[in-house]
Amino acid sequence: MSPTVTIAALTFREAVRRKLVAAFLAITVALVGLSAWGFERLSHSRSLSSAEVAASLPQALILFMFMFSFVVALSASTISSPAISAEVESGVLQAVATRPVRRFQILLGKWLGLAVVLTAYAAAVCALEFVVADLVSGFTPPDPAGAFGYLLAEGLVLLTAGLLLSTRLSALATGVVAIALFGAAWLAGVVGTIGADLHVAALREVDSIARYVVPTDGLWHGTIYALEPRSILANAIGHGSPFYAGSPPSWAYLTWCAVWVAAALTAALIVFERREL
Amino acid sequence: MSLGSWAERTTPDGAPTAVVPSMDASTMKLRAGSPSSPAVHAVDLAKRYRHTVALRGLSMTVRRGEVFGFLGPNGAGKTTTVKLLLGLARPTSGEALVLGSPAGDIETRRRIGYLPELFRFQHWLTAREVLGLHAKLLRLKRRERCADEALATVGLARRGDDKVASFSKGMQQRLGLAVALLGEPELVVLDEPTSALDPVGRHEVREIVRGLKQRGSTVFLNTHLLEEAEQICDRVTVIDQGRAVATGTLEELLGRRSVRLRVSGLPNGWWHCYARFGTWALEGEWLRLEGAATEVVPDLVAAVVAAGGRVEAVIPEHQTLEDRFLELLEAR
Numbered sequence: 381m382s383p384t385v386t387i388a389a390l391t392f393r394e395a396v397r398r399k400l401v402a403a404f405l406a407i408t409v410a411l412v413g414l415s416a417w418g419f420e421r422l423s424h425s426r427s428l429s430s431a432e433v434a435a436s437l438p439q440a441l442i443l444f445m446f447m448f449s450f451v452v453a454l455s456a457s458t459i460s461s462p463a464i465s466a467e468v469e470s471g472v473l474q475a476v477a478t479r480p481v482r483r484f485q486i487l488l489g490k491w492l493g494l495a496v497v498l499t500a501y502a503a504a505v506c507a508l509e510f511v512v513a514d515l516v517s518g519f520t521p522p523d524p525a526g527a528f529g530y531l532l533a534e535g536l537v538l539l540t541a542g543l544l545l546s547t548r549l550s551a552l553a554t555g556v557v558a559i560a561l562f563g564a565a566w567l568a569g570v571v572g573t574i575g576a577d578l579h580v581a582a583l584r585e586v587d588s589i590a591r592y593v594v595p596t597d598g599l600w601h602g603t604i605y606a607l608e609p610r611s612i613l614a615n616a617i618g619h620g621s622p623f624y625a626g627s628p629p630s631w632a633y634l635t636w637c638a639v640w641v642a643a644a645l646t647a648a649l650i651v652f653e654r655r656e657l
Numbered sequence: 658m659s660l661g662s663w664a665e666r667t668t669p670d671g672a673p674t675a676v677v678p679s680m681d682a683s684t685m686k687l688r689a690g691s692p693s694s695p696a697v698h699a700v701d702l703a704k705r706y707r708h709t710v711a712l713r714g715l716s717m718t719v720r721r722g723e724v725f726g727f728l729g730p731n732g733a734g735k736t737t738t739v740k741l742l743l744g745l746a747r748p749t750s751g752e753a754l755v756l757g758s759p760a761g762d763i764e765t766r767r768r769i770g771y772l773p774e775l776f777r778f779q780h781w782l783t784a785r786e787v788l789g790l791h792a793k794l795l796r797l798k799r800r801e802r803c804a805d806e807a808l809a810t811v812g813l814a815r816r817g818d819d820k821v822a823s824f825s826k827g828m829q830q831r832l833g834l835a836v837a838l839l840g841e842p843e844l845v846v847l848d849e850p851t852s853a854l855d856p857v858g859r860h861e862v863r864e865i866v867r868g869l870k871q872r873g874s875t876v877f878l879n880t881h882l883l884e885e886a887e888q889i890c891d892r893v894t895v896i897d898q899g900r901a902v903a904t905g906t907l908e909e910l911l912g913r914r915s916v917r918l919r920v921s922g923l924p925n926g927w928w929h930c931y932a933r934f935g936t937w938a939l940e941g942e943w944l945r946l947e948g949a950a951t952e953v954v955p956d957l958v959a960a961v962v963a964a965g966g967r968v969e970a971v972i973p974e975h976q977t978l979e980d981r982f983l984e985l986l987e988a989r
């Protein structure tokens with residue numbers, strides 16, 4: 381087995397053994413339960429017409445998925461932030477790094493292992509939430525796989541950012557910075573939406589720059605788009621709200637996101653390669 | 658007397674430890690990685706951190722198959738040296754060959770075992786799993802058997818399936834030792850291997866090191882414990898403030914030896930005729946012969962007896978390592 385795969389398997393095992401996966405699954409089940417209750421109330425509401433219910437179900441799902449995107453972002457930065465620094469500080473990495481394994485193999489292995497954890501987690505979140513929404517309210521999003529894909533991509537961006545930061549910063553600092561980046565990117569997206577509504581070019585500018593600098597919010601809009609049925613899109617219901625997407629991310633933008641992840645990973649490799657243990 | 662000349666005195670055969678040559682043609686030959694290349698050959702290693710200079714021009718040679726003690730007080734630069742040799746850190750200047758390859762060479766690492774000073778392992782794994790991980794990274798065959806053997810050697814055979822998190826510090830250090838022994842490495846680098854061990858554990862480590870030597874492995878032992886160096890090391894380099902201050906076998910290091918002697922039946926001052934054995938000094942009833950090696954004792958006794966003297970007692974003495982160590986550090 382190549383050292384990269386060995387490290388990846390070790391990383392995966394760590395996430396499972398240290399009950400990180402279990403903790404996040406527990407949070408997820410609780411949140412999915414909460415959303416089930418919400419869907420139940422919404423679909424049996426007496427004060428809303430059936431047309432209003434049909435229009436609000438997708439928006440409710442988008443809102444719940446926003447919560448999950450935050451949990452996914454949180455888990456991505458939680459699992460990646462201690463990856464390097466904490467192991468250097470504790471001394472665990474010294475014993476591994478003096479084996480016939482290259483630094484890039486250690487880092488790549490960790491990225492792979494964490495990416496598998498995150499993928500499994502995002503898949504579980506989406507499957508649970510979509511199945512519950514369907515069972516309780518009968519609403520199925522038009523593109524569940526797409527929604528999962530964009531959510532995962534968003535998580536991978538943060539995961540990679542966290543890994544890069546953790547080659548230099550302590551686990552705590554990495555976690556804080558990664559979540560702050562995620563929050564700032566989302567806020568920039570909100571600011572951009574307001575700017576578009578009010579026709580303030582400067583505010584729109586903030587968003588269009590931010591979504592390239594930290595592409596989490598741009599990808600989150602992909603998730604929104606994948607959850608919106610045609611009826612919403614055709615009437616542009618919710619236009620001007622931060623939970624509305626009029627179009628999917630362009631291929632150019634998705635390519636940029638891939639380049640972003642590759643560049644962050646390369647930077648992490650370079651920093652880690654030079655770091656003295 | 659300068660320290661340099663002291664170092665030369667301790668290795669009269671002109672071994673490379675006394676005056677280490679720069680990386681020249683002969684060194685290049687060592688690079689070939691032949692079994693005859695020294696286990697470690699460091700030339701002028703320097704390491705500067707932002708605010709401290711950890712190493713300032715350290716040169717040394719560790720021969721194959723010996724138990725080499727790297728002896729120095731806290732902060733002398735022992736751990737830094739080891740990290741440079743293993744490629745965990747890079748020297749500011751200077752160069753080092755380990756088993757004939759540049760320090761940190763990936764393939765050479767397969768032949769090196771290392772117990773870090775800060776021995777910590779994945780606490781969510783069992784001891785056996787930690788060894789399995791390292792066996793995998795070493796690409797060993799029969800990994801389970803290697804792990805079992807290593808566990809047995811360090812006395813953890815019955816705790817192999819327990820989580821590392823449940824181990825005491827001493828047990829973790831034993832596990833670290835097991836990791837370092839995995840795959841029968843040619844060079845075993847131990848950074849203060851007994852720091853967390855009780856006297857029994859220390860004794861066992863000494864036995865393990867002896868076993869390694871018998872197997873033909875080279876052992877590089879960092880320690881600040883004099884008795885540890887005294888009991889198991891073939892050769893020692895004393896390091897202080899980032900420089901090697903003395904190198905040699907313990908015999909050579911404890912250079913100032915003497916023989917104490919009590920003789921009757923000879924006229925006072927008889928010893929003036931025996932200046933060839935060394936410098937004599939009168940200490941009450943006793944005579945002290947300074948600078949005498951143990952080898953002269955039979956000749957000395959024979960000479961005294963031949964002259965009609967009665968030898969009542971002969972006591973070869975040498976300086977304790979502690980005295981010598983303090984003397985070396987004070988000289989700086």
Ligand SMILES: Nc1ncnc2c1ncn2[C@@H]1O[C@H](COP(=O)(O)OP(=O)(O)O)[C@@H](O)[C@H]1O
Nearest residue numbers: 706709710711730731732733734735736737738
């Ligand atoms: N990472 C580091 N950053 C700054 N200074 C260091 C670092 N590592 C070691 N030093 C300094 O280098 C000197 C030698 O340390 P070390 O090699 O650990 O000594 P020893 O192992 O002999 O006790 C000390 O003064 C120590 O403070």
Ligand SMILES: [Mg+2]
Nearest residue numbers: 735736737774
């Ligand atoms: Mg040390």
